[in-house]
Amino acid sequence: MNLTTEELSQLYYRMLQARHFEETLEDLFHRRVLHGTTHLGIGQEAAGVGAAFAALKQGDLTILTHRGHNETIGLGADLTMLMGEMFGRSGGCSGGKGGSMHFIDLEHGNYGETGVVGGAYPLACGMAFTQQYNETGKAVLCVGGDGSVNEGNFHESLNLASVWKLPVVFFIENNLYSMSTPLEKEMNIINISDRSQSYGIPGITIDGNDVVEVYEIVRKALDYARSGEGPFLIEALTYRQCGHSKSDRQIYRSEQEVENWKKEDPIPRFAEYLIEHGLAEEGDLYRLERRAYEDVKVALAAAKEMPVPNDDSVYTDVYAE
Numbered sequence: 524m525n526l527t528t529e530e531l532s533q534l535y536y537r538m539l540q541a542r543h544f545e546e547t548l549e550d551l552f553h554r555r556v557l558h559g560t561t562h563l564g565i566g567q568e569a570a571g572v573g574a575a576f577a578a579l580k581q582g583d584l585t586i587l588t589h590r591g592h593n594e595t596i597g598l599g600a601d602l603t604m605l606m607g608e609m610f611g612r613s614g615g616c617s618g619g620k621g622g623s624m625h626f627i628d629l630e631h632g633n634y635g636e637t638g639v640v641g642g643a644y645p646l647a648c649g650m651a652f653t654q655q656y657n658e659t660g661k662a663v664l665c666v667g668g669d670g671s672v673n674e675g676n677f678h679e680s681l682n683l684a685s686v687w688k689l690p691v692v693f694f695i696e697n698n699l700y701s702m703s704t705p706l707e708k709e710m711n712i713i714n715i716s717d718r719s720q721s722y723g724i725p726g727i728t729i730d731g732n733d734v735v736e737v738y739e740i741v742r743k744a745l746d747y748a749r750s751g752e753g754p755f756l757i758e759a760l761t762y763r764q765c766g767h768s769k770s771d772r773q774i775y776r777s778e779q780e781v782e783n784w785k786k787e788d789p790i791p792r793f794a795e796y797l798i799e800h801g802l803a804e805e806g807d808l809y810r811l812e813r814r815a816y817e818d819v820k821v822a823l824a825a826a827k828e829m830p831v832p833n834d835d836s837v838y839t840d841v842y843a844e
C-alpha cells in the first residue's frame with residue numbers, strides 16, 4: 524500500500540469531517556436555518572474523499588459535480604470557508620454567491636463543482652489539454668455521477684480525451700440513482716466501466732465504499748494518465764444513504780434497501796480495517812472523531828459571524844478580467 528499510517532489517519536479524519544459537515548447541513552436545512560438546496564453525499568465518503576486524496580497527494584487537479592462536498596473536504600478545504608458559503612457570507616469559498624453547488628478551492632487544486640449534470644466532462648478535457656500543452660506533468664481527476672454518463676458530453680469528452688491522449692481520469696460515483704431514477708431505467712448495461720471499450724481506453728469497476736481500494740486505483744489511474752498514456756475510466760460502486768436533495772421523500776426505494784447499504788457504510792468499514800491491520804487503536808479513532816466534530820462546530824460558529832456580501836459584489840467575479 525502506498526499510504527503511511529499518518530496518511531491513513533488523515534484519510535479517516537477527513538471522511539469524518541465530511542460526514543459531520545453534511546449531517547450538520549442536513550440538520551440546518553431541516554430546522555430552516557439554511558435555505559436553497561444542497562446535495563449531500565452521506566454514504567459516499569470513501570469514493571469522494573479517497574479519490575480526492577489521491578489527486579491531492581500528487582498535486583493533480585480536480586473538477587466536481589453538484590454533489591462535491593466529500594471531494595472538497597478530502598482535498599483539505601477549510602471548513603469555515605465552506606460553511607460560510609452555505610450561509611451566503613462574504614468569507615465563503617465563492618464569496619457567498621454560489622452555495623452548496625459552488626464549492627471551489629484552487630489552493631488545493633479543486634477547480635470546483637458544477638450544477639450542470641455532465642458539465643464537468645468537457646471542462647476536464649480543457650484542463651487536461653492545458654496540462655499537456657504546457658507540459659506541467661499534472662493530470663486531472665474529473666468526477667461524475669451515473670446519471671451523467673448518458674449525456675452527450677460524457678461520450679464526446681471520452682472520445683476527445685482518448686484520441687488526444689489527454690491526462691484525465693474520469694471517476695464515476697455510481698450511487699445507483701439519478702434523482703429518483705434507478706440505474707436499470709437509465710441504461711441497458713450493468714457496468715458503466717464497459718463504456719471505456721467504445722473509446723479504446725482502460726476502464727474498471729471498483730468497490731466505492733472501500734477507501735483504500737479507491738485511493739489505490741485512482742492513484743494508479745492518475746499515474747497512467749500523467750505518463751502520457753491517455754485517459755482512464757473508473758466506476759466506483761457506492762450508495763447515497765440520504766435523499767437526492769433536501770426535499771426528497773425517497774418513495775422510489777425501500778427502507779430495507781437503504782438499511783442494507785448502511786451495513787456497507789464506508790466509515791465503520793474503514794475503522795474496522797485500521798484496527799484489524801493494527802494501523803490504529805480505538806482511542807485514536809475516537810480522538811479523530813471528536814476533532815472532526817469540533818472542527819464543524821467551530822466552522823459553524825465562525826460562519827455565522829461572517830458579514831454578508833456587500834452590494835458591489837454583485838458585479839465582481841462575473842466576467843474574466
Ligand SMILES: Cc1ncc(C[n+]2csc(CCOP(=O)(O)OP(=O)(O)O)c2C)c(N)n1
Pocket residue numbers: 589590638639640641667668669670671672698700701702767
Ligand atoms: C444538464 C442537467 N440536466 C438535469 C439536471 C437536474 N439534475 C440535477 S442532479 C440530477 C441527477 C444526477 O444524477 P447522477 O449523475 O447519478 O448524480 P447523483 O445526483 O446521483 O450524484 C439531475 C437530473 C441538471 N442539474 N443538469
Ligand SMILES: [Mg+2]
Pocket residue numbers: 668669670696697698699700701702
Ligand atoms: Mg447517481
